[in-house]
Amino acid sequence: MSTDEAGQGASSAEGPGNSAENHGGSGRNLIQLVTPAGERISHPEFDPWVQDIADEQLCSLYEDMTVIRRIDVEATALQRQGELALWPPLLGQEASQIGSGRALREDDFVFSSYRENGVAYCRGVDLTDIIRVWRGNASAGWDPYTINMATPQIIIGAQTLHAVGYAMGIQNDGADSVAMTYFGDGATSKGDLNEAMVFAASFQAPVVFFCQNNHWAISEPVRLQSHVQLADRATGFGIPSMRVDGNDVLAVMAATRVALDRARRGGGPTFIEAVTYRMGPHTTADDPTRYRDANELEDWAAKDPISRVASLLERKGLLTEELQQHVRDKADAVAREMRSGCTTMADPEPLDIFKHVYSAPNTWLDRQQDHYSRYLASFGDPAGAASEEGAR
Amino acid sequence: MTQMTFARAINAGLRKSLENDPKVILLGEDIGTLGGVFRVTDGLQKDFGKHRVVDTPLAESGIIGTAVGLAYRGYRPVVEIQFDGFVYSAFDQIVSQVAKLHYRTQGAVKMPITIRVPFGGGIGSPEHHSESPEAYFTHTSGLRVVSVSNPQDAHTVIQQAISCNDPVLYFEPKRRYHDKGEVDESLDPRTALPMDTARVLTEGTDVTLVAYGPLVKTARDAATAAADEGVSIEVIDLRSLAPVDYATVEASVRKTGRLVVTHEAGQSGGLGAEVAASITERCFYHLEAAPVRVTGFDIPYPYSKLEMHHLPGLDRILDGVDRAMGRPNSLSGLEG
Ligand SMILES: Cc1ncc(C[n+]2csc(CCOP(=O)(O)OP(=O)(O)O)c2C)c(N)n1
Numbered sequence: 001m002s003t004d005e006a007g008q009g010a011s012s013a014e015g016p017g018n019s020a021e022n023h024g025g026s027g028r029n030l031i032q033l034v035t036p037a038g039e040r041i042s043h044p045e046f047d048p049w050v051q052d053i054a055d056e057q058l059c060s061l062y063e064d065m066t067v068i069r070r071i072d073v074e075a076t077a078l079q080r081q082g083e084l085a086l087w088p089p090l091l092g093q094e095a096s097q098i099g100s101g102r103a104l105r106e107d108d109f110v111f112s113s114y115r116e117n118g119v120a121y122c123r124g125v126d127l128t129d130i131i132r133v134w135r136g137n138a139s140a141g142w143d144p145y146t147i148n149m150a151t152p153q154i155i156i157g158a159q160t161l162h163a164v165g166y167a168m169g170i171q172n173d174g175a176d177s178v179a180m181t182y183f184g185d186g187a188t189s190k191g192d193l194n195e196a197m198v199f200a201a202s203f204q205a206p207v208v209f210f211c212q213n214n215h216w217a218i219s220e221p222v223r224l225q226s227h228v229q230l231a232d233r234a235t236g237f238g239i240p241s242m243r244v245d246g247n248d249v250l251a252v253m254a255a256t257r258v259a260l261d262r263a264r265r266g267g268g269p270t271f272i273e274a275v276t277y278r279m280g281p282h283t284t285a286d287d288p289t290r291y292r293d294a295n296e297l298e299d300w301a302a303k304d305p306i307s308r309v310a311s312l313l314e315r316k317g318l319l320t321e322e323l324q325q326h327v328r329d330k331a332d333a334v335a336r337e338m339r340s341g342c343t344t345m346a347d348p349e350p351l352d353i354f355k356h357v358y359s360a361p362n363t364w365l366d367r368q369q370d371h372y373s374r375y376l377a378s379f380g381d382p383a384g385a386a387s388e389e390g391a392r
Numbered sequence: 393m394t395q396m397t398f399a400r401a402i403n404a405g406l407r408k409s410l411e412n413d414p415k416v417i418l419l420g421e422d423i424g425t426l427g428g429v430f431r432v433t434d435g436l437q438k439d440f441g442k443h444r445v446v447d448t449p450l451a452e453s454g455i456i457g458t459a460v461g462l463a464y465r466g467y468r469p470v471v472e473i474q475f476d477g478f479v480y481s482a483f484d485q486i487v488s489q490v491a492k493l494h495y496r497t498q499g500a501v502k503m504p505i506t507i508r509v510p511f512g513g514g515i516g517s518p519e520h521h522s523e524s525p526e527a528y529f530t531h532t533s534g535l536r537v538v539s540v541s542n543p544q545d546a547h548t549v550i551q552q553a554i555s556c557n558d559p560v561l562y563f564e565p566k567r568r569y570h571d572k573g574e575v576d577e578s579l580d581p582r583t584a585l586p587m588d589t590a591r592v593l594t595e596g597t598d599v600t601l602v603a604y605g606p607l608v609k610t611a612r613d614a615a616t617a618a619a620d621e622g623v624s625i626e627v628i629d630l631r632s633l634a635p636v637d638y639a640t641v642e643a644s645v646r647k648t649g650r651l652v653v654t655h656e657a658g659q660s661g662g663l664g665a666e667v668a669a670s671i672t673e674r675c676f677y678h679l680e681a682a683p684v685r686v687t688g689f690d691i692p693y694p695y696s697k698l699e700m701h702h703l704p705g706l707d708r709i710l711d712g713v714d715r716a717m718g719r720p721n722s723l724s725g726l727e728g
Contacts, residue, residue, distance in 0.1 A: 085516045085517070085518070085696055086517070086518060114518075133518065133695070134518070135697070136516060136518075136695050136696030136697040137695060137697050138695050139519050139692075139694075139695050154477075154518060154519060154520045154521075155477070155478065155481070155520055156450055156478075186449075186450035187450065189449035189450045189451040189454070190450060190451055190481070191451065191453050191454070191481070192481075217421075217450050218421070218422045218426065218429070219422045219424075219425050219426035219447075220421065220422060220447055220449075220450065224447060224448075224449060225449050225450060285429075286429075290425065290426055290427070291425040291426050347697060348695070348697055348698055350698060350701045352694075352698060353689065353691055353694040353698050353701055353702055354689070354691060357690070357691050357692065364660070364690065365689075365690055365691070368659070368689050368690060369689075371722070371723060372689070372701070374722045374723060374726075375708065375711060375722040375723075377722075378711075378722045379707075385705075385707050385708075386700040386701045386705055386707075387700060387705060387706075388514070388610060388613075388700070388703075388705045388706060389613070389705075389706060390613070390614075390617060390705060390706030390707045390710070391707055392617070392707060392710065
């Protein structure tokens with residue numbers, strides 16, 4: 001297999017501490033189209049799915065990946081500067097998110113967890129909307145219907161069931177769009193995901209399960225979640241699966257296109273395991289040095305998804321100073337836009353807490369709101385009234 | 393006596409239980425190498441081994457369900473639910489299995505499971521991280537529900553919960569984890585104040601103020617502030633939310649004639665409603681005013697920028713006290 005030639009067999013790609021021994025089962029090789037050194041290798045089955053990705057598109061994939069890494073770094077900085085309460089970095093997962101996100105059609109619908117800011121970027125999200133939640137200004141940053149992507153899910157695995165239900169709706173409507181759901185390796189342990197796979201298979205729903213196996217669920221290694229390769233789990237539910245090098249943007253795109261195509265043609269669900277690595281902390285509140293070996297990070301840094309595309313572009317003579325300047329400028333501009341969107345965001349009003357609890361007013365809650373507004377009015381400075389220490 | 397944080401006090405209590413009883417076993421997500429996201433189990437896996445302090449797969453129903461099996465087998469599982477908002481995934485196992493097995497088997501099976509839940513708000517977290525779900529559990533017969541408010545109690549009550557033969561939900565006020573207090577580690581949990589007993593924290597004559605968990609500190613601060621205004625508040629730390637020690641609350645209300653209950657959870661169907669109704673039944677003729685609840689609103693927990701509006705603070709509690717006292721307050725001139 002091409003993957004072995006590239007020294008990217010299943011076990012080596014999984015990194016230390018997560019050997020094939022711990023992950024029995026089929027021991028499938030990873031689908032790979034570009035080696036870590038940036039060499040394009042042929043894969044008869046998957047090549048046709050990215051044949052249309054010409055030089056220009058390759059450059060734009062590189063651009064998108066660079067931009068979302070920049071968004072990530074900027075947001076992390078904003079958190080450190082006290083502008084955001086928390087941030088879940090996607091550092092290292094750019095290829096998984098851009099490769100899959102760019103394969104989607106506008107009328108497909110995404111149900112993700114909290115780390116898929118790169119996917120949201122592909123959906124065309126307003127960057128201010130992304131950070132609204134992490135700043136603490138809202139529970140949901142955007143209207144799901146404007147970008148066909150549900151707002152981030154924090155309850156692990158819950159969104160996978162929503163995707164299947166949405167897909168059942170698509171099926172009933174006779175449409176050919178697809179519901180795509182993103183989740184991590186930890187989520188594969190949850191009942192919700194297992195139930196989602198039961199429903200998806202039973203009804204042959206047009207849904208794609210996209211698992212970013214980034215090797216860690218906070219401090220827990222993937223081997224604690226599963227004794228078999230994650231892609232093999234789907235087999236037991238009767239769902240075809242693929243295991244793809246998640247740091248190879250072309251391979252991810254090809255695999256996602258295969259799955260989307262199957263769903264559109266009535267072939268039912270597919271499970272994709274994108275084998276990648278979370279290079280940063282779980283969130284800005286996490287300290288990975290407590291549980292993670294520094295060597296492991298080094299091994300994975302050598303497989304960095306962005307340098308891989310850069311090397312490929314270089315081999316093709318496309319990585320010109322002009323391109324790099326363009327990409328830098330774009331990343332700078334996007335980061336600037338996000339920062340200013342963040343720092344100029346208006347604070348919500350106290351009585352906003354009562355909005356949208358129900359779709360129609362009710363006297364029960366109206367009374368509480370009325371009493372609270374009288375209470376606030378009894379102070380000169382409403383904010384002072386809400387501090388724990390008290391104002392009087 | 394040692395000065396320690398709330399989190400450290402629980403850690404020390406868990407350590408004692410692990411030392412004293414080989415059947416005690418800790419289960420949860422990230423509790424081993426990481427020591428829990430709040431570091432409450434810090435160092436325990438290193439000292440007691442992976443078979444006593446178990447990092448589990450990411451599956452809450454799985455964690456509680458397997459704890460049930462371990463209890464069948466004679467173990468005393470102590471489970472950590474990482475955050476309040478994730479306990480709902482395990483709700484079915486808790487209310488249908490853990491709570492009812494003793495009753496269903498006519499006492500043959502014991503479920504000495506302790507479920508630790510860091511709960512409540514005030515730490516600027518995203519959604520699902522600041523819930524106050526205690527009423528769901530106090531409504532379920534067969535469960536004991538406690539909430540601690542200071543490091544000494546945290547240390548003692550965790551040991552009492554673990555040695556109790558009934559299942560106990562142990563709610564830890566996460567915004568107080570870093571508060572320090574004196575802890576006497578030599579205090580024998582068997583002779584200390586039992587966990588199902590309320591405690592009068594400050595004596596007073598005008599109003600009885602009932603609080604638990606995170607709001608006990610706020611209630612005490614309110615009592616201090618009220619004293620400056622010439623109002624004498626008796627603060628009761630409820631400690632046990634199921635069963636409630638009504639004898640202590642009743643004795644206090646008979647003395648003061650007024651009751652204010654405060655909690656972070658929403659008002660409707662909350663524990664405050666239960667306390668107000670029970671006290672009204674028990675000492676209606678001693679009450680000089682209707683009981684007052686100062687609680688969170690009946691809304692989903694709001695985003696962090698506005699959470700301090702939802703959470704009862706010192707001023708809202710004092711406003712409630714004014715209402716109970718018939719003094720000028722934010723609702724003056726309104727009926728009720
Ligand atoms: C039901 C539930 N339990 C626990 C948590 C706390 N938690 C947040 S993220 C996380 C790890 C998730 O790991 P994984 O599914 O692999 O996704 P990743 O964060 O690696 O993208 C945990 C335990 C949660 N959000 N929801």
